[in-house]
Amino acid sequence: MNKKNIITILLALLTSTGLAQTKTATVTGYSPALKDGTLVLAGTGTIGSVVDTVKAGHFAYTLPVEELTESFLCLMGEGCPNMSITIYLKPDLAVKVTGNDCLYPLWKVESPLPEQRTEARITEHCRDVLTEYMQKVLANKPWAELEPVEIKLAKKQMDILPALPMDAATIGKLLNASRIVKNIKDFPHMEQLKKIEKFVADRAPKGFEGQLAEIHSYVYPPRVLQVGEEAEDAELVDMQGQKHHLFEAFANGKYVLLDFWGIGCGPCMMSEPEMKEAYEKMKDKLEIVGINQNKISEWQEHEFSKRIVWTNWNNAMQDISRKYCDMGAIPYYILISPDKRIVWKGMGYNPGWFMGMADVLNGVKHKQDNSANFSLLIQKVDANASSTTVSFRYYGHKDYWFRIVKESYLEANGKKYMLTAADGVKLDEDNFSQVKATESTDESLSNLCYTDFTLTFEPFDTIPTTFNFKEGDVEHAFVIRNVSLE
Structure with missing residues (x-):
């Protein structure tokens, strides 16, 4: 066997090995109401990207998956609400999504997975409220009009959860319902949420410990620190997986700006150039601590994470955002004085702040x-x-x-x-x-x-x-x- 043949065989083995390691699932969709050029965004976890554009009502894409994975689909175009639909995937699975309009969160999802059947039961049970919510979103109604419908939707989801299988879809919907408590003052169905949280926690199978802990933290939240109060320490993780404490940032007697951010958050990305410009001006007076909210693996692999020039840590334990942030929205900024007093909180990004x-x-x-x-x-x-x-x-x-x-x-x-x-x-x-x-x-x-x-x-x-x-x-x-x- 000559050298050329040996190299050819080795390349073939490497190629076949690589293909074997890359597991994917496919999603196809169709609606005659979709306009050509409508953007198709999809992803897993909290990270998504444009994966296709609609042509003659059709779209298709593949996503890498290694196991049962919760993914999302979002359509951006005329008549499409700014929302998403949950699609559960497994390696080699083909899923079909179809409808007759642009209200895609209500479309039929053809899948053999039991989690998708659970998701469909929840969607059908909440169809009337989901329709009302989407109509308000499409009409660009203010939050004051969206909030009561969101509360109504959470209530309707909670009503059906005890009758559903204890699977990823049920626990995922409970997590979504519990998250709104962070953003809605005096949530009117708190007692029902507490009962369902206990009901699900007592019956959930192994493997959902992280989600259940997060749900519990929303249902029984710690007291949030306010302006004028003394900061509290928290454990964080760096890009190499090493543990750190927040108070390390105060070692040089500077002000500390906490920047709670996430991959896929537009305003988080928009603020970075101004923050970098301002940081160069006040390095002697200020330390910035970026606190990422994504899964550690997503954060470590993303290019944006790698270019951050200030302290770059991850909120792996989820405790710091619960201590400091009044709202579950990002970007969220907190300025702390050298003597560890909170002097400012800001949500969103206004050009000129920094x-x-x-x-x-x-x-x-x-x-x-x-x-x-x-x-x-x-x-x-x-x-x-x-x-x-x-x-x-x-x-x-x-x-x-x-x-x-x-x-x-x-x-x-x-x-x-x-x-x-x-x-x-x-x-x-x-x-x-x-x-x-x-x-x-x-x-x-x-x-x-x-x-x-x-x-x-x-x-x-x-x-x-x-x-x-x-x-x-x-x-x-x-x-x-x-x-x-x-």
């Missing part, structure tokens, strides 16, 4: 607490017998407006000192920042701009040690507290 935070932590002329909205800060104060002039800077996306109202005032000496004039900003009108905040060519950073402006107020009767700025007394007004004049 640039404003960097300016204040790096030491602007006047100490201040601008944590109500880090995008706005005070740069200079000139207080004299005739007036008080305050110079501000506002950071924001160039296409996002901000307003300053005529009713703005300074608060000191037990009274209000009203706004009398403005320069560089139009009062009670939309203002857009135009001056670039960085030289970066990154798309998101190139859109980050600032506006410098001054506001003049009535003079102080007596020059105070500190004062507060308030943009009127309306909800969501800008507030900067404890501005020092010393």
Whole structure:
């Protein structure tokens, strides 16, 4: 046998071995109502990607699976609600999903798996509420209108769970129902949820210990730490699987910013360039601790995780988010002082937050607490017998407006000192920042701009040690507290 034949056989063996190790399942779908070009997103766990586009109502994709796996399917196109459908998969399984409309969470899923039959029973039982919810989603109704329907849906799911097999679908739906307790204050069906949690925990087979522990933590949540309280330590894991404690981040006497994030979270990814820019400016004053919410294997393998330049840990034990986060949403940020006091909490991402935070932590002329909205800060104060002039800077996306109202005032000496004039900003009108905040060519950073402006107020009767700025007394007004004049 010559060398060429030996190499050919070895390559064939390697190829066949690789194919044997790559197990997949296939999903095909069809609805005559789907528009061509509708995006098909699918994945397992919490990570998904675009796997196909609809053509003539049809789509198809494969996913790698090693065992029974819960996957999701989401369609993004005209008439499709921003939701997902759960599809259980096993190696070599072919699943067919069909419907006559775009309301795909209600479509028929043809599968031999018993877990999918359980899922179908739940869907059919909740069909009327699911339809109502999807109609509101498609109409872009606000959360105030979606919340009562979501509560109704959770109640209907809980009603049927005790009659179902104790399998992955039943436990998965209980987990979903229990998660909304984190985001809905005074959940009205708490007693029923507690009874079902115990019912399922007593009967669930082995292998679901992690899900049951998570459900229990939502049903019987620990007290969440609030602004002003002392931080608590927690155990985390790094990319190499080594355990760490949160308090390691305080070793150098810096502020610590906790960044709760997840792969597949758009705002989490959008915030990273600005956070990186601000981090470079305040490395001596601030340590960032990224706390990922995904499964460890997903987090370790993802390219985004590998490019993070600050402390990069995973919330493997799930205890830290339950201690610190009021809502089960990401991104979620918490700023902690060097003496381990929580000074700020923020949910979502507003462009400009971290640039404003960097300016204040790096030491602007006047100490201040601008944590109500880090995008706005005070740069200079000139207080004299005739007036008080305050110079501000506002950071924001160039296409996002901000307003300053005529009713703005300074608060000191037990009274209000009203706004009398403005320069560089139009009062009670939309203002857009135009001056670039960085030289970066990154798309998101190139859109980050600032506006410098001054506001003049009535003079102080007596020059105070500190004062507060308030943009009127309306909800969501800008507030900067404890501005020092010393």
